[in-house]
Amino acid sequence: EADIYQTPRYLVIGTGKKITLECSQTMGHDKMYWYQQDPGMELHLIHYSYGVNSTEKGDLSSESTVSRIRTEHFPLTLESARPSHTSQYLCASQYQETQYFGPGTRLLVL
Amino acid sequence: AQTVTQSQPEMSVQEAETVTLSCTYDTSESNYYLFWYKQPPSRQMILVIRQEAYKQQNATENRFSVNFQKAAKSFSLKISDSQLGDTAMYFCAFMNRDDKIIFGKGTRLHILP
Numbered sequence: 260e261a262d263i264y265q266t267p268r269y270l271v272i273g274t275g276k277k278i279t280l281e282c283s284q285t286m287g288h289d290k291m292y293w294y295q296q297d298p299g300m301e302l303h304l305i306h307y308s309y310g311v312n313s314t315e316k317g318d319l320s321s322e323s324t325v326s327r328i329r330t331e332h333f334p335l336t337l338e339s340a341r342p343s344h345t346s347q348y349l350c351a352s353q354y355q356e357t358q359y360f361g362p363g364t365r366l367l368v369l
Numbered sequence: 370a371q372t373v374t375q376s377q378p379e380m381s382v383q384e385a386e387t388v389t390l391s392c393t394y395d396t397s398e399s400n401y402y403l404f405w406y407k408q409p410p411s412r413q414m415i416l417v418i419r420q421e422a423y424k425q426q427n428a429t430e431n432r433f434s435v436n437f438q439k440a441a442k443s444f445s446l447k448i449s450d451s452q453l454g455d456t457a458m459y460f461c462a463f464m465n466r467d468d469k470i471i472f473g474k475g476t477r478l479h480i481l482p
Contacts, residue, residue, distance in 0.1 A: 290468060299458065301474045309468075317469075349414065356402050356421075358470060360414040 262286065263361035265350050271367045272340055280335045280364045282350030290353035291333040295319060295346050296363075302349065308333055340368045371396045373463050375473035382451055383481050389436075390446045390476050392461030399423075402464040403437070405446045408475075409457040417459070420444065448478075456480045 266281045282291070289310045294302040294317075304317030308327040322344070323337050337344055345368050351358040373394045382388040394403070405417040420428045420437050427435050432449045448455055461473040 292470075299475070299477065301460070302470075302472045304469060307469070353468060356464060356468070357404070357416060357419055358464075359416065360406075362413045 265361040284352040288352040292351045294349040373473040379477040381479040404462040
């Protein structure tokens, strides 16, 4: 098991604002992932990292960016939020071929 | 392309009954991992059960068991003695050789009192 922390849990923000969604894990896992999930729908991979200074885009095109400066920290940034970014964002880390998920951030862009 | 298909968008069963959720997948890989994840309403996604494709024995975790048919590319989840707390969205998932997970669209399961 892994402890995955995500902040904020809920965020309501206006169009055009810059936002950063935080994700951290305390287990030293190298592999981390960001997924986007609309309510009651499937998950789509938007970014992943296999270690420090390694980041890749996922299968779903996203206007967000990520960074991986420290093993435990994998933040996601939206430079200019739009209503189309309204969704839930899930962070996960991987240990032995199993991914463990954080509680998610529900984002509403007005 | 690798895909995961869950053919039951929504199901309802009475408490204490047994329910089976279906999942099929498509891949050309020979070794991979399959998962069932549970996402209760407004709560965290948690792992229910994991199956390694090279293991013929079906995985079990307490009341949860799978029927893994590799040749048919089928991976169903059986929940025995269902409980109210089993109400959730259940996602079948496949992990490929690049450690990327492909999720199905999910089955919404309601356990009725």
